[in-house]
Amino acid sequence: MKILITGGAGFVGSRLARSLLERGQLGGRTLERLVLADLAPAADDLRDDRRVECRVGPLLAACESLRHEDFDGVFHLASAVSGECEADFDLGLRSNLDSTRALLDALRARRTSGAPAARLVFSSSVAVFGPDPALPLPNPVADDTLPAPQTSYGTQKLVCEQLVADYTRKGFVDGRAARLMTVTVRPGRPNGAASSFFSGIIREPLAGLEAVLPVDPTVAHPVSSPRRTVEGLVAVYEASREAFGGRLALNLPALNVTVQQMLDALEAVAGPRVRARVRPERDERIAAIVAGWPRGASAGRAAGIGLLPETSFEDIVRQYIEDSAATPAALAGLA
Amino acid sequence: MKILITGGAGFVGSRLARSLLERGQLGGRTLERLVLADLAPAADDLRDDRRVECRVGPLLAACESLRHEDFDGVFHLASAVSGECEADFDLGLRSNLDSTRALLDALRARRTSGAPAARLVFSSSVAVFGPDPALPLPNPVADDTLPAPQTSYGTQKLVCEQLVADYTRKGFVDGRAARLMTVTVRPGRPNGAASSFFSGIIREPLAGLEAVLPVDPTVAHPVSSPRRTVEGLVAVYEASREAFGGRLALNLPALNVTVQQMLDALEAVAGPRVRARVRPERDERIAAIVAGWPRGASAGRAAGIGLLPETSFEDIVRQYIEDSAATPAALAGLA
Numbered sequence: 273m274k275i276l277i278t279g280g281a282g283f284v285g286s287r288l289a290r291s292l293l294e295r296g297q298l299g300g301r302t303l304e305r306l307v308l309a310d311l312a313p314a315a316d317d318l319r320d321d322r323r324v325e326c327r328v329g330p331l332l333a334a335c336e337s338l339r340h341e342d343f344d345g346v347f348h349l350a351s352a353v354s355g356e357c358e359a360d361f362d363l364g365l366r367s368n369l370d371s372t373r374a375l376l377d378a379l380r381a382r383r384t385s386g387a388p389a390a391r392l393v394f395s396s397s398v399a400v401f402g403p404d405p406a407l408p409l410p411n412p413v414a415d416d417t418l419p420a421p422q423t424s425y426g427t428q429k430l431v432c433e434q435l436v437a438d439y440t441r442k443g444f445v446d447g448r449a450a451r452l453m454t455v456t457v458r459p460g461r462p463n464g465a466a467s468s469f470f471s472g473i474i475r476e477p478l479a480g481l482e483a484v485l486p487v488d489p490t491v492a493h494p495v496s497s498p499r500r501t502v503e504g505l506v507a508v509y510e511a512s513r514e515a516f517g518g519r520l521a522l523n524l525p526a527l528n529v530t531v532q533q534m535l536d537a538l539e540a541v542a543g544p545r546v547r548a549r550v551r552p553e554r555d556e557r558i559a560a561i562v563a564g565w566p567r568g569a570s571a572g573r574a575a576g577i578g579l580l581p582e583t584s585f586e587d588i589v590r591q592y593i594e595d596s597a598a599t600p601a602a603l604a605g606l607a
Numbered sequence: 608m609k610i611l612i613t614g615g616a617g618f619v620g621s622r623l624a625r626s627l628l629e630r631g632q633l634g635g636r637t638l639e640r641l642v643l644a645d646l647a648p649a650a651d652d653l654r655d656d657r658r659v660e661c662r663v664g665p666l667l668a669a670c671e672s673l674r675h676e677d678f679d680g681v682f683h684l685a686s687a688v689s690g691e692c693e694a695d696f697d698l699g700l701r702s703n704l705d706s707t708r709a710l711l712d713a714l715r716a717r718r719t720s721g722a723p724a725a726r727l728v729f730s731s732s733v734a735v736f737g738p739d740p741a742l743p744l745p746n747p748v749a750d751d752t753l754p755a756p757q758t759s760y761g762t763q764k765l766v767c768e769q770l771v772a773d774y775t776r777k778g779f780v781d782g783r784a785a786r787l788m789t790v791t792v793r794p795g796r797p798n799g800a801a802s803s804f805f806s807g808i809i810r811e812p813l814a815g816l817e818a819v820l821p822v823d824p825t826v827a828h829p830v831s832s833p834r835r836t837v838e839g840l841v842a843v844y845e846a847s848r849e850a851f852g853g854r855l856a857l858n859l860p861a862l863n864v865t866v867q868q869m870l871d872a873l874e875a876v877a878g879p880r881v882r883a884r885v886r887p888e889r890d891e892r893i894a895a896i897v898a899g900w901p902r903g904a905s906a907g908r909a910a911g912i913g914l915l916p917e918t919s920f921e922d923i924v925r926q927y928i929e930d931s932a933a934t935p936a937a938l939a940g941l942a
Binding site for chain 2: 361407416417418420421422424427430431434435437438441442444520
C-alpha cells in the first residue's frame with residue numbers, strides 16, 4: 273500500500289513515519305511506499321529507507337499533481353501553527369484551510385475517476401474548543417463539547433473537520449479527524465508559543481538549563497506524549513468508520529495534569545537538583561492566555577477504539593529521556 | 608449609508624429590501640443606497656426606487672470589484688439551497704463557501720486599506736444542527752447545541768459561521784450570523800425540497816388546490832414567518848456586538864408547531880372546506896428525512912436582543928393571506 277504523510281518531516285510526522293516503517297503494515301496491508309511531503313526534507317534515517325520518498329515544497333502547489341496519483345491512505349498533519357496564524361492571517365488560511373481543501377479535492381478527483389476512496393486522518397486540535405467568553409468551557413472538554421475557537425488556527429481546524437466530515441459523507445474520502453492534545457515533551461528549543469513552557473519545564477532542566485515557569489502550578493492542562501499521539505493517529509486510521517459511533521471528530525486521549533504534578537514527576541524521575549532548575553516567574557500575558565484553555569479533556573470515542581491516556585506524567589518524562597537517549601548531549605545535565 | 612443585500616432578489620432578500628426602504632434608515636442612519644445583488648433582477652417595485660441599484664450575476668465574480676467599494680453594511684443572504692448542494696457538490700462549495708470567503712476577503716481588503724469595518728449579517732440555517740446519528744438532537748435545539756450537519760448545505764453554513772466569527776475577531780468585519788428557521792408560508796409553486804410541504808399545506812388549499820401531506824400530523828418543526836424572519840435580520844444587524852453575549856451564531860426565534868396545529872390554524876382562519884383540501888399520503892422518503900430534523904428550536908440570544916417568535920400559527924396564516932392580497936388570484940379558492 274501507498275501512504276502519504278503531509279507534514280511528514282515535522283515533529284509528529286517523523287515519529288509517525290518511523291512507527292509505520294517499523295510496523296511495516298497498516299490495517300493488515302503491507303506498507304510499500306511512504307511519501308513524506310513537507311516544506312523541509314525528512315531526517316536522514318527516514319530518507320535512507322528505500323520505501324520512503326521525500327517531496328519538498330508547499331502542499332497547496334503539490335495538490336494539483338495529487339489528482340493523478342493513487343494513495344491508499346493519507347495522514348494530513350501539515351499545518352501552520354497557532355502563533356503563525358495569528359500573526360499572518362493569509363498564511364493560516366492558505367496553509368490550513370486552502371491546502372486541506374485542495375487535498376480533499378485531489379482525493380475526490382481520484383475517487384470520482386474510479387479509484388477507491390482514500391482513507392484520510394486529519395490532525396485537528398484541542399484548540400477548536402475556544403473558549404467562547406460567554407460560555408465557560410466545561411472541564412473536561414468532551415468529544416461533544418461545543419467548539420468555539422478563539423484563534424484563527426482553531427477556526428481553521430474546526431472548519432476542516434467539517435469539510436472532512438462532508439467529503440466523507442458524500443463518499444469522496446474515508447475521513448476521520450483526531451484532535452491532538454498538547455504534545456509534551458517536545459524536543460528542541462523553546463519557541464514563542466504560549467504553550468512552550470509545558471515542554472520547557474521538563475526539557476530544559478533535564479538538559480542542565482534553567483526554565484521559567486510563567487503560570488501558577490495549579491494550572492491544569494490536557495497533555496499527551498509523542499508516542500501516545502502517534503499511536504492514536506494509527507488507531508484512528510485503522511478503526512472502522514462504524515467504530516466512531518457517528519462522524520464527528522474525536523479527542524485523542526489526554527492525561528489531565530497540573531503543572532505541580534508535572535514538576536513532582538520531574539523530581540521523582542530526575543531528582544531535586546533537576547527540579548530546582550525550574551524558576552517561577554509569572555508572565556501575566558501567558559497566564560491570561562493559558563487561563564482560557566481547556567483544563568482537561570475526555571476522550572470517550574477514542575476509548576471506544578481502544579485508546580487510553582498515559583496514567584502518570586512520570587511515564588511521559590521517562591519516555592522523553594528514553595527517546596532522547598540517542599542524543600545524550602541533550603541530557604548532559606541529568607542528575 | 609450604503610447597504611448591500613446579496614440574494615437581494617430572492618424570497619427573503621426582496622422582503623428585507625422592501626422593509627429597509629420603508630424604514631428609510633438602519634441603526635439610526637439614513638439609507639441612501641441599497642445594492643441588490645442576485646442572479647436575477649429584483650422585482651419592479653424595488654427597481655423603481657431611486658435608492659436601489661440592481662446588480663445581476665454570480666456573487667463570486669462580483670467580489671473582486673467589491674474590494675474597491677465601501678459598504679456600511681451587508682446582508683449576505685445569497686445561497687444555493689439544500690437540495691441543489693446535495694445534487695451538485697461543486698455548486699454548493701462555489702455558491703456557499705467560496706462566495707462567502709471572497710466576500711469576507713473583499714470586506715477585509717477595504718478594512719485593511721483604512722475603511723471602517725463593514726457590518727455583516729450572515730444568514731445561516733437551522734440545517735447546521737444535523738443530526739449526528741450517534742447524538743440525537745435535543746428538543747429544542749438551542750444556540751449552544753452542538754452542530755453536526757448532515758448535508759453539504761448545513762456544513763457550508765456552519766463553516767461560514769466560523770469564518771465570519773474569525774474575521775470578526777480579527778476586526779476585518781463586524782459580523783454576526785443568524786440561523787434562519789424554516790420560513791413558512793412561502794409563496795409560489797411547490798418545489799422538490801423535503802420541507803416544501805410545510806408551506807404547501809397552507810398555500811395550496813388557500814388557492815383552491817389540493818395539497819399532499821407526506822408526514823404524520825404529530826411531526827413538529829420550528830418555523831418562522833417571512834415577516835418575523837426579516838425583523839430578525841434587521842435586529843441582528845442593529846444589535847451591538849456586546850448584546851450577543853459571545854460571538855457564536857444565534858438562532859432566530861421559532862414557533863415550534865406540529866403539523867396538526869398548522870392544519871387546525873388553517874381551519875380556524877379559512878374554514879373546514881379549505882382544510883379539507885389537505886390529503887394525507889405518507890411518503891416514506893420525505894418522512895425519513897424530516898424525522899432527522901430538529902423538532903423545535905429555542906432562541907435565547909435572540910430574546911436578549913428583543914426578538915420573540917410568533918405566538919400562534921393562525922397569525923402566520925393570516926399574514927400570508929394579507930401579504931398575498933396584492934395578488935388575489937392566488938387566493939381564489941379561499942372559502
